[in-house]
Amino acid sequence: MSAVLAQALHLFEEYVDLPAPERERRLAALAARDPSLHAALSALLACDEADAGVLDRSPAQIVAERQPRADESAEDDENEPDRRIGGLLGAWRIERILGRGGMGTVYEARRDDGQFQQRVAIKCIRTGLESPELAAAFREERNLLARLDHSGIAGVVDGGIDADGRPWFALRRVEGEPIDAWCERRRLGLDARADLLLQACDALAYAHAQGVLHRDIKPSNLLVTADGRVQLLDFGISTRFNGPADGDAGAHLAITPDYAAPEARQHGTQGPATDLYMLGVLSYRLLCGHWPSRLHSLRELVPIAAAGEPEPMDRLIGDDDDALARQRGFDTPDALRRALAGDLAAVALKAVAARPQDRYPSIAEFARDLRAWRQHRPVGVRRGGWRERARKWRRRNPAAGAMFAALAVVVLAGAGAIVWQHQRVQREVRASQGVARLFAATLGSATQSGLGSAPFSSRALLERTERELRAMPLDEQPGLRARSLATLARSYAVLGDYRRAETLAEEAQRALGAEDDRDGFVAVTRLSLLNTQARYAEAMRLARERLDELDGRDDELARTSQVTVGAELARAQWYLARPRDALATADGLVAQARALGRGHEELLA
Numbered sequence: 001m002s003a004v005l006a007q008a009l010h011l012f013e014e015y016v017d018l019p020a021p022e023r024e025r026r027l028a029a030l031a032a033r034d035p036s037l038h039a040a041l042s043a044l045l046a047c048d049e050a051d052a053g054v055l056d057r058s059p060a061q062i063v064a065e066r067q068p069r070a071d072e073s074a075e076d077d078e079n080e081p082d083r084r085i086g087g088l089l090g091a092w093r094i095e096r097i098l099g100r101g102g103m104g105t106v107y108e109a110r111r112d113d114g115q116f117q118q119r120v121a122i123k124c125i126r127t128g129l130e131s132p133e134l135a136a137a138f139r140e141e142r143n144l145l146a147r148l149d150h151s152g153i154a155g156v157v158d159g160g161i162d163a164d165g166r167p168w169f170a171l172r173r174v175e176g177e178p179i180d181a182w183c184e185r186r187r188l189g190l191d192a193r194a195d196l197l198l199q200a201c202d203a204l205a206y207a208h209a210q211g212v213l214h215r216d217i218k219p220s221n222l223l224v225t226a227d228g229r230v231q232l233l234d235f236g237i238s239t240r241f242n243g244p245a246d247g248d249a250g251a252h253l254a255i256t257p258d259y260a261a262p263e264a265r266q267h268g269t270q271g272p273a274t275d276l277y278m279l280g281v282l283s284y285r286l287l288c289g290h291w292p293s294r295l296h297s298l299r300e301l302v303p304i305a306a307a308g309e310p311e312p313m314d315r316l317i318g319d320d321d322d323a324l325a326r327q328r329g330f331d332t333p334d335a336l337r338r339a340l341a342g343d344l345a346a347v348a349l350k351a352v353a354a355r356p357q358d359r360y361p362s363i364a365e366f367a368r369d370l371r372a373w374r375q376h377r378p379v380g381v382r383r384g385g386w387r388e389r390a391r392k393w394r395r396r397n398p399a400a401g402a403m404f405a406a407l408a409v410v411v412l413a414g415a416g417a418i419v420w421q422h423q424r425v426q427r428e429v430r431a432s433q434g435v436a437r438l439f440a441a442t443l444g445s446a447t448q449s450g451l452g453s454a455p456f457s458s459r460a461l462l463e464r465t466e467r468e469l470r471a472m473p474l475d476e477q478p479g480l481r482a483r484s485l486a487t488l489a490r491s492y493a494v495l496g497d498y499r500r501a502e503t504l505a506e507e508a509q510r511a512l513g514a515e516d517d518r519d520g521f522v523a524v525t526r527l528s529l530l531n532t533q534a535r536y537a538e539a540m541r542l543a544r545e546r547l548d549e550l551d552g553r554d555d556e557l558a559r560t561s562q563v564t565v566g567a568e569l570a571r572a573q574w575y576l577a578r579p580r581d582a583l584a585t586a587d588g589l590v591a592q593a594r595a596l597g598r599g600h601e602e603l604l605a
Contacts (some may be wrong), residue, residue, distance in 0.1 A: 008040035015045060032131040035103070068177075082127070088112065089122055089168055090160045090299045099220075100126060103134055109170065120157050120170040135167055141235050142169040144212050152203030174231045175224030183286055189329040190339055193286045194374055197279070199230035201367035205281065208272050208363055209230070209538050215270055217278035218259045219285070258291070262354055273356035278362055280351025283370075288313035288340055289324040292352040312345035314338075343373045346382040369507045438468055462491050466504075482511040486525040493529060520546065520561030527568035536572040543569035556596070561605055563593050594597050 007034045015023055020497045023045075081301040084094050093112035095113040097105060098121055102477065105126045123141075125134055140567075144154045159169035176182070179200070183193050200222055214235055221234045222316040261277035263269040284292050292310035317324070325336040347369045359367040360381075369379040466488055482578060485508035492501040505526045509517075517523055523546045528541035546565045550558050566589045574582035593604040 004036050004040050009038055011037075011041050012044045014157075015041065029131075032103075032134055040351065041580065049129075053550055057091075063448065077191050084124065089162055090126075090158055090170075091115070092120060092122055092158070092170060094122060105140070108173070118157075119173045121154070121173050122170045124162070124168045125166050128323075130164075131164060138167045138169070142167065145169070145171070145235055147210055148207055148212065148235075150206045152199060152230055153207065171233075172482065174225065174233065176225040176231060178219040179222040179230060179282075180226050183225040184327060187327055187329065190287055190344070191374060193328075194344075194370055195282055196224065196228075196230055198367055198370060198374070199281065200282075201370070202231065203230065203232040203361050204275060205363040205367065207235075208275070213270055214254055214262070214278075216259075217275060217282060218522055219282065222282070239394055243602075255583065261356070263356060269356075271356070272362060273359050276351055276359055277356075279363065279366070280348055280359075283348045284313060284316075284353060287348065288316055288336075289321070289327070290316040292349075308353060310349055312341070312349050314341040314345050339425040343369075343379045343382055347373060347379055351383045367516050434468065435472065435474075435480060438465060438472075439484070439487060459495060459497075462488060462495070467528045478511050478513050478515045479515060482508040482515075482522050484518070485511060486522045489525050489529065493532065498529060498533050502533075505529055519557050520565055523561075524564045524568060527572075531568055531571050533574070535577070536575045539568060539572040540576065542585060559592065559596060560603065563589050563596075566592070 015026065016024070027038060027042065030041065033271035050461060082097060082105070084105075085096060088096055089109070091111050092109040093115040094107045094109045096108050098108050098255060099106045103126055104123050105271075107122045107124045109120055112122075117564070118351070123138075125138055126206060131207045140196040142156060142159050146159075147151075148155060154174050157170045157172055159167070161167055177185075179196055182188075186192075188196075200217075204217070212235070214232070222234065223231045223233060225231060257265060259278040259281045261269075261274040264274045265441065281292060287434065290313070294311070294316070317333050317337045317340070319333055321333040325331070325333045328336060328338065347366070350358070350360055350369075351366050360369075365380070369381055372379045387430070469484055469488070474484070485504050489501040492498075492504065508522045509526065512522060523542070527539050527543055527546075530536070530542065543565050547562060547569070550562050550565070566585055570582045570585040570589065573579075573585060590604070596603065
């Protein structure tokens with residue numbers, strides 16, 4: 001049995017025999033002092049009045065059954081009259097209730113002094129819960145919010161004291177809906193949900209940098225506006241890092257239990273790690289739709305639930321979670337499990353570790369790993385193997401993978417062209433297939449090891465490939481030999497060895513001999529290397545020579561080559577401080593690429 005329930009049962013015998021007026025007075029005082037204990041005791045008293053057989057059921061069952069549903073609370077709030085509505089607080093005319101919390105009421109108000117028009121949200125102490133401690137808490141919240149100036153935090157606009165001496169303050173009005181409702185209504189995928197969490201991290205990290213804790217991170221305190229911006233609200237029980245810890249012995253019980261960290265629930269301990277824990281629980285709810293442990297939401301009612309350790313998100317997804325998976329853009333629960341497993345599950349699990357010292361050191365560190373997952377980069381909390389790192393590298397650099405594939409296609413296309421030549425068909429086919437196998441094996445190994453991130457291994461692969469290429473009998477296939485050497489030149493350039501790359505590119509040009517570089521592969525390789533080495537004048541001269549050679553040809557290869565060579569010309573013009581020439585060249589290239597028609601979208605891009 002939890003301490004709250006035990007204390008409620010102890011007070012039940014005292015309160016149940018009190019006269020109704022005395023009981024209501026003492027309950028109101030208890031609500032201001034200890035909201036959780038007040039809720040548990042009120043549930044027991046209500047069951048006794050209804051003759052519901054209190055002794056026949058467990059305290060946990062009674063309290064659980066008597067918890068008001070959100071829709072019931074909202075309906076009661078709408079029907080309950082409030083004397084503040086229609087009145088003035090400072091320059092503001094109160095129009096309606098926006099919401100009620102455990103200790104405060106938030107109203108919508110408009111400026112009514114004739115100076116200018118503005119709408120705000122005004123927060124006041126909830127009627128019937130007035131106390132010096134609560135008034136001090138409101139003043140502290142107002143002072144803390146006044147220190148925060150961040151686009152993701154609803155800041156203070158005005159404040160004052162009402163006619164009864166109670167503090168109030170006006171906040172920037174935020175039109176939005178809770179972050180979980182926003183995600184569910186739009187059926188957002190994991191990436192979009194993670195982006196919203198990163199916005200929340202930025203706002204909370206800023207507050208921590210100012211020495212301010214929030215202490216009540218939950219969906220209703222993170223609203224998303226129509227343009228997708230997250231706004232952090234309600235620092236109602238916030239505090240400074242080094243503020244008075246014992247000013248209110250029961251203050252920590254006002255937090256939301258389902259999101260509160262174990263040390264905050266049990267001992268009232270607060271710090272950046274407790275805010276991080278709540279953000280971690282929110283991450284579980286948004287990403288996998290479950291609590292961090294299977295008994296998480298029952299731990300206030302069932303004592304054994306507190307012993308449940310958090311589990312990785314993918315393990316919480318059951319085979320019956322079809323609707324939850326579809327809500328996140330997946331066809332099956334298994335597909336959602338695979339998307340959550342690995343880095344994302346590890347990042348969220350570290351944020352909700354039971355011990356504060358096992359969590360991330362800060363919100364910023366949590367955000368850094370979450371952002372790394374979004375960018376397909378390794379996360380700090382989990383180091384994957386080389387295969388996983390290579391897969392992430394390919395996802396981050398799709399253009400590089402496309403370049404490798406394009407090089408292999410060029411070699412294979414060369415082999416296909418040679419097949420049709422008379423008197424050397426068989427030899428050329430065997431030579432082309434040998435080169436294709438050689439490069440496919442090399443590029444495959446280099447891709448798996450992360451070309452460029454392991455330079456010694458990658459260079460060894462290229463050197464071995466070059467030796468094997470030179471051993472092949474390609475003297476009768478000058479075009480294939482030239483393309484192969486140009487492919488090696490581009491690979492050396494990826495490693496940053498431009499001298500070797502340029503030597504191979506020049507050798508490729510010589511290898512062509514009298515054969516025409518019809519698709520411009522060798523010429524573009526040389527141009528790209530010159531531009532990469534800032535030899536722009538040479539690149540511009542060579543590009544013009546190549547374009548002159550192509551002038552008059554009207555076949556598709558020539559038109560394609562004109563675009564690729566022209567792109568290098570524009571690049572050289574730009575870096576030679578001739579931007580108008582470069583832009584004019586680029587405009588002409590766009591028109592030429594569009595004229596090529598369907599199948600050339602990548603070239604146009």
